[in-house]
Amino acid sequence: MGKVISIVNQKGGVGKTTTSVNLSASLGVLEKKILLIDADPQANATSSLGVNLYDEKTTKTFYEVLENTTSIKDSILSTDSPNLDIIPSSIDLVGAEIELVNVNDREKMLSNQINLIKSDYDFIFIDCPPSLGLITINCLSASDSIIVPIQCEYFALEGLGKLMSTIRQIQSHHNNELGIEGLLLTMYDSRLRLSNNVIEEVKMHFGNIVFDTIIQRNVRLSEASGHGTSIIKYDANCRGAINYLNLAKEFINKNLNK
Amino acid sequence: MGKVISIVNQKGGVGKTTTSVNLSASLGVLEKKILLIDADPQANATSSLGVNLYDEKTTKTFYEVLENTTSIKDSILSTDSPNLDIIPSSIDLVGAEIELVNVNDREKMLSNQINLIKSDYDFIFIDCPPSLGLITINCLSASDSIIVPIQCEYFALEGLGKLMSTIRQIQSHHNNELGIEGLLLTMYDSRLRLSNNVIEEVKMHFGNIVFDTIIQRNVRLSEASGHGTSIIKYDANCRGAINYLNLAKEFINKNLNK
Numbered sequence: 001m002g003k004v005i006s007i008v009n010q011k012g013g014v015g016k017t018t019t020s021v022n023l024s025a026s027l028g029v030l031e032k033k034i035l036l037i038d039a040d041p042q043a044n045a046t047s048s049l050g051v052n053l054y055d056e057k058t059t060k061t062f063y064e065v066l067e068n069t070t071s072i073k074d075s076i077l078s079t080d081s082p083n084l085d086i087i088p089s090s091i092d093l094v095g096a097e098i099e100l101v102n103v104n105d106r107e108k109m110l111s112n113q114i115n116l117i118k119s120d121y122d123f124i125f126i127d128c129p130p131s132l133g134l135i136t137i138n139c140l141s142a143s144d145s146i147i148v149p150i151q152c153e154y155f156a157l158e159g160l161g162k163l164m165s166t167i168r169q170i171q172s173h174h175n176n177e178l179g180i181e182g183l184l185l186t187m188y189d190s191r192l193r194l195s196n197n198v199i200e201e202v203k204m205h206f207g208n209i210v211f212d213t214i215i216q217r218n219v220r221l222s223e224a225s226g227h228g229t230s231i232i233k234y235d236a237n238c239r240g241a242i243n244y245l246n247l248a249k250e251f252i253n254k255n256l257n258k
Numbered sequence: 259m260g261k262v263i264s265i266v267n268q269k270g271g272v273g274k275t276t277t278s279v280n281l282s283a284s285l286g287v288l289e290k291k292i293l294l295i296d297a298d299p300q301a302n303a304t305s306s307l308g309v310n311l312y313d314e315k316t317t318k319t320f321y322e323v324l325e326n327t328t329s330i331k332d333s334i335l336s337t338d339s340p341n342l343d344i345i346p347s348s349i350d351l352v353g354a355e356i357e358l359v360n361v362n363d364r365e366k367m368l369s370n371q372i373n374l375i376k377s378d379y380d381f382i383f384i385d386c387p388p389s390l391g392l393i394t395i396n397c398l399s400a401s402d403s404i405i406v407p408i409q410c411e412y413f414a415l416e417g418l419g420k421l422m423s424t425i426r427q428i429q430s431h432h433n434n435e436l437g438i439e440g441l442l443l444t445m446y447d448s449r450l451r452l453s454n455n456v457i458e459e460v461k462m463h464f465g466n467i468v469f470d471t472i473i474q475r476n477v478r479l480s481e482a483s484g485h486g487t488s489i490i491k492y493d494a495n496c497r498g499a500i501n502y503l504n505l506a507k508e509f510i511n512k513n514l515n516k
């Protein structure tokens with residue numbers, strides 16, 4: 001039965017989209033059936049997987065799913081990455097935050113739809129936008145757990161308190177099943193003293209919910225997303241690809257016993 | 259008469275806060291009187307200038323200004339950086355997007371308040387959150403122009419179309435004075451072919467509205483914000499400080515003839 005996992009952190013540019021795309025693609029290569037939902041109006045995950053938004057095929061996006069004007073099955077597209085489907089996003093989503101405010105059950109729009117397709121996949125990942133507004137609340141209400149990317153820079157821990165209190169609010173009002181899959185350290189640069197300090201601090205505060213796998217800074221990851229393909233297809237031997245394949249294996253082991 | 263400039267880009271992690279803090283501080287060192295407004299619930303600009311949010315002094319923040327429960331003058335704090343004041347942000351701001359929706363004139367809350375203090379400063383900068391929701395709309399409605407930081411990475415140009423169409427909407431509905439101060443290329447790494455491609459592409463698309471000054475990738479900028487101080491006070495001789503001082507001089511020259 002498909003487990004739903006949101007990739008979330010309201011801090012911008014920490015590696016949410018890079019992790020959503022490359023963890024999904026790595027799990028697909030390891031024979032898991034994966035759906036990636038792009039819930040960010042910037043639609044970076046959509047273009048990172050080479051989906052052309054201006055193509056007439058992509059008329060149904062996450063925006064129509066949230067507004068309930070399409071069945072979720074009609075919005076699913078296949079990608080050139082094995083075992084990986086995507087629900088694309090679109091810039092129309094920017095309006096959803098304001099449009100949804102006066103709708104009944106506005107926090108549950110997504111969970112009602114996701115239940116229709118959960119059993120078709122092993123895992124469903126949601127790439128969240130850099131905010132804690134209604135779109136993100138909808139994603140968290142529909143999720144079984146979260147992965148929080150944390151950049152190895154100053155401020156890495158700054159917004160985490162607010163994120164954790166939002167999680168507690170979701171657990172008590174909308175979704176008491178929501179757990180934490182793990183915190184993921186990203187953009188690690190071993191030459192910088194700063195990166196090593198952040199790792200120590202995060203492990204001290206959060207202990208065993210931090211993934212052992214650390215994603216290193218590697219420009220090939222940016223290049224791959226620019227070419228509209230996952231790191232596995234772009235350059236399977238680079239540091240970025242090895243990091244994300246190791247993360248996928250660690251993720252599978254964590255979920256074996258469940 | 260104080261000119262109001264929003265630092266805006268809905269893409270996360272592109273250097274909005276780093277630019278807001280260090281351009282403001284550099285202009286302060288060049289004897290301009292500056293106010294920085296932190297309009298992001300993450301409150302990174304507030305902590306980058308060493309303001310302690312848990313101190314009883316900082317009870318009035320941008321949240322209270324937007325909700326009209328304090329006079330804007332009462333929310334202004336001085337910083338340890340010469341000629342630079344700040345209006346701090348707080349995490350309560352996350353609720354403002356939803357709270358403001360049903361208020362009359364919801365897009366103009368900030369411009370009504372800013373007019374009371376405009377003449378006390380040469381320039382007022384606003385550090386915007388990574389989204390195009392009601393908070394950002396309020397900031398743009400209250401601004402004379404915008405600076406758009408663009409990271410020298412793939413996708414740098416992706417969201418710009420949507421940002422420009424939002425600007426046009428603001429110009430026709432709320433603020434026909436809104437102009438573009440410039441596009442600023444950030445996190446440039448001369449060793450990467452990718453960075454050079456992005457610069458060529460941006461200059462080709464946008465020509466002379468791109469600042470000549472380019473901000474290079476320099477870890478001292480992260481370290482400075484982690485220590486709660488501007489790059490000028492932290493390490494005035496490093497690349498990051500020289501880049502932002504040059505930007506400040508270029509900015510002053512652009513505004514001399516106005």
Ligand SMILES: Nc1ncnc2c1ncn2[C@@H]1O[C@H](COP(=O)(O)OP(=O)(O)OP(=O)(O)O)[C@@H](O)[C@H]1O
Pocket residue numbers: 011012013014015016017018019040042044128129130186187188215216217218219221222223225268269270271388411412
């Ligand atoms: N490990 C890495 N090494 C080098 N560059 C990286 C790495 N991870 C991400 N990047 C680059 O950093 C930038 C930000 O990453 P990404 O877009 O994944 O973050 P995000 O959290 O999804 O951002 P947003 O908050 O805008 O949604 C992108 O240009 C991406 O290519």
Ligand SMILES: Nc1ncnc2c1ncn2[C@@H]1O[C@H](COP(=O)(O)OP(=O)(O)OP(=O)(O)O)[C@@H](O)[C@H]1O
Pocket residue numbers: 010011012013130153154155269270271272273274275276277298300302386387388444445446473474475476477479480481483498
């Ligand atoms: N020129 C630079 N060189 C190196 N690191 C930088 C540079 N500019 C910014 N950074 C670092 O990159 C990260 C993102 O920068 P910053 O927080 O200024 O972006 P932002 O656009 O304000 O992000 P958000 O979308 O979350 O508001 C921070 O950790 C910052 O210290």
Ligand SMILES: [Mg+2]
Pocket residue numbers: 016017018040044127128
């Ligand atoms: Mg993203």
Ligand SMILES: [Mg+2]
Pocket residue numbers: 274275276298302385386387
């Ligand atoms: Mg910022």
